[in-house]
Amino acid sequence: NAGVTQTPKFQVLKTGQSMTLQCAQDMNHEYMSWYRQDPGMGLRLIHYSVGAGITDQGEVPNGYNVSRSTTEDFPLRLLSAAPSQTSVYFCASRPTSGEQFFGPGTRLTVL
Amino acid sequence: GEDVEQSLFLSVREGDSSVINCTYTDSSSTYLYWYKQEPGAGLQLLTYIFSNMDMKQDQRLTVLLNKKDKHLSLRIADTQTGDSAIYFCAGSDSWGKLQFGAGTQVVVTP
Numbered sequence: 001n002a003g004v005t006q007t008p009k010f011q012v013l014k015t016g017q018s019m020t021l022q023c024a025q026d027m028n029h030e031y032m033s034w035y036r037q038d039p040g041m042g043l044r045l046i047h048y049s050v051g052a053g054i055t056d057q058g059e060v061p062n063g064y065n066v067s068r069s070t071t072e073d074f075p076l077r078l079l080s081a082a083p084s085q086t087s088v089y090f091c092a093s094r095p096t097s098g099e100q101f102f103g104p105g106t107r108l109t110v111l
Numbered sequence: 112g113e114d115v116e117q118s119l120f121l122s123v124r125e126g127d128s129s130v131i132n133c134t135y136t137d138s139s140s141t142y143l144y145w146y147k148q149e150p151g152a153g154l155q156l157l158t159y160i161f162s163n164m165d166m167k168q169d170q171r172l173t174v175l176l177n178k179k180d181k182h183l184s185l186r187i188a189d190t191q192t193g194d195s196a197i198y199f200c201a202g203s204d205s206w207g208k209l210q211f212g213a214g215t216q217v218v219v220t221p
Contacts, residue, residue, distance in 0.1 A: 033208065035211075040213070041213055042214055043211045045210075048208055050207070058208065092209070094207040100156065103153065
């Protein structure tokens, strides 16, 4: 199992550009979620999904969209990047109970 | 205020035990997790405990949960320099949504 994978590892955007952060898991987990980590802080939930076709907002959803067309993939879209979205983004997955694993993260800088 | 609180810093001598504490406010948390993060790296799951358990031991790690006081702790026995990192506690609801503390920086000195 590859676990939770994220691409790209690093990305630099200009203000106003759009992009998609990819997340995939091969563990057949139902629950997937996106978090952002800012310096000196814990992680904050952006969006989450409890299964294919079902998504909902977390604590800080503004400026981000998600969709979940398959169990394996949960992409995060930045519609119009802003400097406030400079952060490290982590994707996580979990079965309906138990261990929750994180991907290696995407470091995003918005200029 | 914060839903999950942790002390920010812990210094421990190599070979001693470390105890990292965490308090949480959401009594509906079903799982409580401990993660380790080294500089520039992702989050490594160390251990977790189901909310109906009081204790869980896994090699050098012991998790204690006091549901009445909403207090969670992680004890690391025989702390090594490789244990230096930031440790996060997080509570999960039944849908897998996590609430994180701000992290405890653990520094292990020789």
